[in-house]
């Protein structure tokens with residue numbers, strides 16, 4: 026509890042000591058900080074019983090005697106808008122004036138904030154309710170204080186825009202003036218809170234500029250790379266190029282001779298699987314980033330590569346294909362697929378290859394650490410500050426209390442910054458040189474040493490009856506699991522990975538089978554925006570289009586038929602062999618609802634002008650996918666030119682994510698996810714040769730223009746290739762919120778490749794599309 | 806050597822080959838300019854040299870000797886941006902706010918500097934001209950459709966028209 030008291034003291038200085046009202050929101054209701062952490066127990070909010078529910082406050086809400094409202098958000102901001110949308114939810118129920126609201130980023134502290142892991146498209150889903158309750162609690166206390174002051178029943182007063190109003194007399198009083206009394210009143214229990222009806226929302230569902238927008242546009246926003254401390258040194262690290270490799274020998278002389286280079290430091294090696302730990306290597310510490318880079322380039326290092334030196338993408342694809350062609354570990358089985366396939370009127374099979382992808386956030390990994398004799402403080406763009414804190418404590422031999430992790434803005438992350446390896450490097454180097462050290466990963470480092478998106482072969486086989494209905498479906502997926510990064514001998518996807526498309530398949534197919542094939546890992550596999558949904562959804566979305574084509578049916582109609590009449594899919598009778606997985610939610614709370622699939626399918630199709638004729642050379646197709654408890658359908662319209670290049674005039678995205686807090690940021694996320702999904706599909710590929718990543722840096726724009734695969738460059742979609750129009754259609758809903766950051770990615774790639782098929786007759790089964798369309802443009 | 810950054814004169818005696826990117830960031834503490842690739846492939850490091858966009862990672866400090874360097878921090882003061890209600894902004898910065906362009910924001914200083922340079926020479930760019938000028942600036946968050954819309958808005962603003970409504974759906 027020591028660290029909580031420390032936070033408490035800090036908050037007291039800023040809030041309570043100055044007479045403010047400070048509340049924490051927890052899963053079980055709100056508490057006043059002084060009650061929660063052993064201060065004066067005034068009121069019924071009470072100290073949690075020792076055996077009570079875990080204290081996991083999502084947020085701090087502070088109202089100062091000036092009336093200024095501070096909302097401390099514990100999730101990391103990486104462009105998804107969480108800092109803004111969570112604050113909007115609390116401010117709405119509080120009836121705060123948005124102009125008086127300041128949003129602060131919480132440091133990593135599990136005991137104080139509960140899990141802060143910003144992943145799994147979880148922030149709104151997990152914290153909308155606690156934040157609303159925090160706001161409503163404070164509002165109730167302020168209203169009670171005003172009623173007492175005026176000697177009127179509390180039912181006669183109401184908070185409005187940072188004031189409490191007594192309607193019949195027209196009297197008003199500001200929040201600031203009420204704080205002194207409000208903070209002595211009982212904290213109302215959760216059951217007595219009156220939350221707003223959707224029609225009363227002032228901010229939820231409305232358009233509000235993101236809290237960092239103004240700073241970003243003038244260059245004032247502070248990312249990880251922008252952190253500075255007096256006396257800070259700059260470091261760049263040479264890491265073993267092959268996963269699991271070690272340093273054989275180093276010649277440091279040339280590096281030492283670079284002006285500005287101060288120290289060369291060996292970092293400890295971590296054996297495979299390296300998990301969250303850094304890879305080791307040799308660091309150059311210098312007076313500025315440029316000197317550190319020059320010094321690193323001047324190091325002459327001989328490496329022991331180890332067994333993963335054999336990793337070669339071409340060979341590995343063949344191994345995955347072999348795996349996907351033999352019986353695997355069954356994850357879901359219904360009916361009898363062998364008999365059904367044998368008796369099918371039409372039987373088709375297809376294999377899809379989806380390569381490794383690199384996250385490549387525009388801000389490469391970077392962290393600043395200051396390790397002193399008493400502790401460690403870091404500033405880092407991290408999605409997982411608590412994991413970082415625990416890992417730092419362990420590596421440095423400190424208690425977690427002595428480690429502080431400050432979360433900066435993240436210049437993109439997409440899952441990469443859930444790993445603390447780069448933060449640990451900074452701390453080790455700071456300890457070694459006795460000064461604050463900022464570790465800068467170059468883009469070369471980022472691509473060479475990412476926790477890559479997996480690489481997959483997905484094999485599907487389907488049977489149609491004489492009416493063109495799907496009677497059998499077998500899906501085998503072979504890919505190295507994320508679990509292999511953390512434990513040896515992990516050869517199969519786990520239930521959670523299989524539930525990203527395969528075991529949660531919603532279609533009413535009587536004979537159905539999902540299997541995982543074994544795959545040996547040779548590199549670090551990590552979470553990449555929408556994760557294993559990427560290969561699974563590409564294969565499923567493409568195969569459905571192949572089946573529709575074989576059945577001679579329109580894809581949209583065919584999908585609707587596969588969904589069957591609107592119903593909740595009964596996952597207790599789905600033939601699952603393992604634990605049912607539903608993105609950490611229960612199927613009771615978040616069932617698989619085919620009506621919602623149909624809703625987004627129809628909405629996207631209608632808005633895209635489905636069925637309307639297109640010019641020659643163009644195609645329009647659809648894919649639909651549920652992930653992170655949200656439903657998304659994408660319609661991509663593509664034009665394939667005679668030279669094999671393509672352009673994308675229009676994409677329509679329909680999303681049903683339940684209650685929406687910040688529609689403008691939701692549209693932004695869907696636009697961004699669409700572009701990332703298209704970028705993955707058209708260009709995304711990391712390849713290995715001799716155990717080394719072949720892509721050295723971003724593909725330069727001149728080469729990207731040619732549209733061909735760059736072996737040495739990692740290509741990302743550029744502005745000129747981006748869809749001319751992206752129309753996002755949000756299904757109005759007051760249902761439970763689902764995820765937003767990730768679910769837009771999975772349907773994009775299959776919709777694109779289906780549209781390419783519609784335009785050219787060429788079926789893309791190997792990603793990326795890259796140069797595969799040469800010579801196809803004229804077919805249409 | 807002497808150079809002017811955002812109107813302030815500086816004397817520099819270090820490695821003349823150091824890229825302007827690291828000079829403004831590490832030596833001057835102007836951190837709005839970002840590192841993305843170091844090879845001229847992403848545009849995150851874009852600054853102006855005598856009003857023209859250059860890649861800060863490909864421009865040695867020596868090339869800026871005696872010339873005027875502008876970074877994102879100094880952009881508003883350079884031009885025609887009419888004063889907004891609170892803050893003096895360049896038209897491009899205002900358009901970026903109107904369209905809520907940034908997501909993570911990391912690439913946006915480079916995008917804004919590139920767009921400002923484009924509009925300085927081509928005040929009413931066509932989509933093809935926007936493609937050509939902006940394709941060197943990567944955005945991993947995928948804000949491209951809004952970047953295009955915001956450039957058209959800024960161009961309209963420059964022409965004295967009322968800032969037009971966002972053209973990409975309702976964004």
Ligand code: FES
Nearest residue numbers: 841842845848862
């Ligand atoms: S950092 Fe200069 S172009 Fe990428």
Ligand code: FES
Nearest residue numbers: 909910912944946
């Ligand atoms: S806004 Fe994140 S990289 Fe462009």
